[in-house]
Amino acid sequence: MDIDLPLIWAALIAFAVLAYVVLDGFDLGVGxxxxxxPEKHDRDVMMNSVAPVWDGNETWLVLGGGGLMAVFPLAYATVLPALYAPIxxxxxxxxxxxxxxxxxxxTRRGEFLWNWAFAGGSMLAAFSQGLALGALVQGIPIANRTYVGGWWDWLTPFSIVTGLAIVVGYALLGATWLVMKTRGPLAEHARSIALRCSFATIAAMGIVSLWTPFLEPVYLERWFGWPTxxxxxxxxxxVLGCLYLLLKxxxxxxxxxxxxASLGLFLLGYIGIGISFYPYIIPPSLTIWDAAAPDDSLAFLLVGALVLVPIILAYTGYAYWVFRGKVDPEEGYH
Known part of the structure; x- marks a missing residue:
């Protein structure tokens, strides 16, 4: 039986990207x-809630990006020039x-600068991810296996909307994370923010979902043609079920x-993107099989992935297990 190695690798990279989005999403949301x-004590607790896991969360970004370069070099070579600025x-x-x-x-005197670096860096990273996603969804022009678009093609009304949607969605993840990990007034404030972010996230998902099918004929056929x-x-x-559980x-x-429930919303949004994209890795012109490296390379790399991915899952799970429960306000990153 032939094994479809490009499809297996596409699933692995999709999993790595999803893991990054849901894990790093909440700690970006905290930022x-x-x-x-505004209270220093609250900010200290907020940072302490993500301090043990934030750098491990970004492992999945390295795995997804590195895997794309090694396994789908043509996709990497065309996506990168198209998205240099947001990346x-x-x-x-x-x-x-x-x-x-x-x-x-x-530092105490310069603490306000690092507060803004934490908040501003989180917002910039989240918005840039949304810009890149929007640019990818709207399509990247390719001719003769080369990117042929312009420097500013990634900046469109649709990509700006997706950028804002990701910021709002990450804020929802951050707020619900704080509800889960903190106590007292901080948790109550996070709960009220989570309520507002819930409706904003659903509105953003609705706008992007209604807009997407009209960007490419393949999307329109996928979402409104039978049987898909x-x-x-x-x-x-x-999505409505997750919203109900979230609000309840x-x-x-x-x-x-x-x-x-917030993670469920992100999972469904990601599944929606997958439904729109398949079988393309760069819509509307480059499929998974067109962009894949030779099968011998894919098989060799798959052996390493089968060892590496379980190890990453194990130490990630262990880190979350060790630091489970509410954050102790008296203990800190410092």
């Missing part, structure tokens, strides 16, 4: 919410917020249910 919590902006944002974790605890049009009923119903969890003052 996005930083300006809404560089994202990396700068991640650098600033990473440095802020260290320097914020070492059934997804146009199933996915929105599941907030109203009933559950700690974990809002966060899990």
């Amino acid at each position: 996005i919410l930083f300006p809404l919590f 560089i902006a994202m990396l700068l944002g991640l650098i600033f917020r990473g440095v802020a974790f260290e320097y914020r605890w070492r 049009a059934i997804f146009s009923v199933i996915v929105p119903l599941l 969890g907030i109203r009933d003052r559950h700690d974990t249910q809002p966060f899990i």
